[in-house]
Amino acid sequence: MSNSKTFSNNLFALNKPLIVAVTGASGVVYSIRLLDFLLACGQKIELVFSNAALRVFQEEHDIILPINDSKEKILQALNLPESRTDLVNIHKSNDYGASIASGSYPSMGMIVIPCTLGSLGSLACGLSQNLIHRAGLVTLKERRKLVIVLREMPYGHIQLKHMLALSEAGAVITSASPGFYHKPQTIQDQIDFVVGKVIDLFDLDNNLFKRWKVDSLNSSQA
């Protein structure tokens, strides 16, 4: 058997893409910060926005995402570096033929940020109503990491059951609930806290937020 078939993809495996899905919950700014960080790190990204997310970008940031335009234009609208478009593939939320709809396409996992209760429910019930749900369910069946960043309060009984079902299936359930022990001074500090904690789940080094007693840990080791 030829070695080329066995080993030619090693480079791809070293930097597998991360799937980032943005749904129509309040706090789409978390997704912008996450994308900004990942692009700065040179992380490959497979990106998809739900239809409702487009509406929230408009409501919360007056951003009309040119979703049918080039990825350069989309990154530009989000104030993200267009120079790193080589790292990003942007998929239409109704494109079931996209790479990330198949488990044979490698990824290091998926983050849904922010995640609506609607998308939570679809994932928990195994419904592929759009590409985000399909990619999330594929991520779970392939035993890859799926991180859900919910934004809602309060939670009802149904959503709590959905969270438990997804957690039992292997997903990591988080909420956009920043702490205050790092004495935040700005809204950006709070955004960075949430995004930094999410990035931690993928073991990617980051200093987006001040860690509890890490200074004293370093000084006691010195």
Ligand SMILES: Cc1cc2nc3c(=O)[nH]c(=O)nc-3n(C[C@H](O)[C@H](O)[C@H](O)COP(=O)(O)O)c2cc1C
């Ligand atoms: C401005 C705005 C803010 C919203 N915020 C939330 C929210 O924080 N959490 C949530 O679950 N749904 C929220 N919604 C409702 C969802 O967008 C709606 O349920 C939608 O069907 C979700 O679809 P998706 O999961 O495909 O994005 C919001 C809608 C709008 C227009």
